[in-house]
Amino acid sequence: MKSITSKFYIPLLAVLIMGLASCGSMSTSPDKLISDAEKAQEKVAETSNNLEELFQSSAGYAIFPNVGKGAYILGGASGNGVLYENGSVQGFTEMKQVDVGLQIGGKAYTEVLFFQSESALEEFKSGDYELTASASAVILEKGKSASVDFQDGVGVVIMPKAGAMAGVSVGGQKFEYRDR
Numbered sequence: 001m002k003s004i005t006s007k008f009y010i011p012l013l014a015v016l017i018m019g020l021a022s023c024g025s026m027s028t029s030p031d032k033l034i035s036d037a038e039k040a041q042e043k044v045a046e047t048s049n050n051l052e053e054l055f056q057s058s059a060g061y062a063i064f065p066n067v068g069k070g071a072y073i074l075g076g077a078s079g080n081g082v083l084y085e086n087g088s089v090q091g092f093t094e095m096k097q098v099d100v101g102l103q104i105g106g107k108a109y110t111e112v113l114f115f116q117s118e119s120a121l122e123e124f125k126s127g128d129y130e131l132t133a134s135a136s137a138v139i140l141e142k143g144k145s146a147s148v149d150f151q152d153g154v155g156v157v158i159m160p161k162a163g164a165m166a167g168v169s170v171g172g173q174k175f176e177y178r179d180r
Contacts, residue, residue, distance in 0.1 A: 028080060030180075033065070034089060037082040040065035040110045044159050048146040051157065054114050060085040060121040062093050062113040062175075066161075070106040075099045079111065083177060085121065091179040093124075099172050107163030111137075113154055120153025129175040131156070 028036070040063050045052040055061060060083060067079030077097040083090045095111070115121040123129060137156040138146045148155035 030092065033080055033092065034082055036065035037063040044110060044112055044140065044157065047140045047142050047159060051146055054148060058114045058116065059118045060115045064095055064111040067095065067109050067111050071103040073100060073103065075103050089180055091177055093175050093177045095173055095175050097173040105164050108161040110159040110161060112157045114148060116150045116153040116155065124175065125177050127177065129177070131173045
């Protein structure tokens with residue numbers, strides 16, 4: 001019985017995980033994506049006062065308003081985002097993540113990448129960009145200030161939207177960028 005159960009549930013869970021992960025990358029019109037990113041920016045900024053300052057002072061930032069992540073040991077996440085420079089839309093970006101480890105569940109969240117310098121922003125815009133395995137994210141909690149740690153000129157902020165999941169990681173995320 002155990003082998004039948006394993007043969008049935010493991011592929012089913014794999015399909016579910018990849019389905020959840022692809023939720024963030026469903027094609028969305030550019031106007032809708034920009035509108036969602038602007039709403040997400042407002043929510044992120046009102047959650048923590050010092051993040052509004054980061055939106056103003058960063059060389060640029062990318063907002064992924066709807067990232068979907070699912071995992072049962074093997075995990076995946078994806079989402080589409082908007083890249084801003086000096087408060088103006090510069091282009092669009094797509095994030096993909098696949099990871100393996102002790103994790104289970106599914107969730108939706110907003111992710112923001114802050115670029116501390118022009119060189120970090122230009123590196124992101126140059127094509128395929130990847131966050132290193134040692135990258136960490138600040139998880140926003142309403143009413144608490146968020147201190148963003150920058151690594152290689154990039155700071156990551158995550159604001160949970162829905163779902164429950166044990167284990168959070170951003171290392172191993174790959175990004176593609178295209179101009180507007």
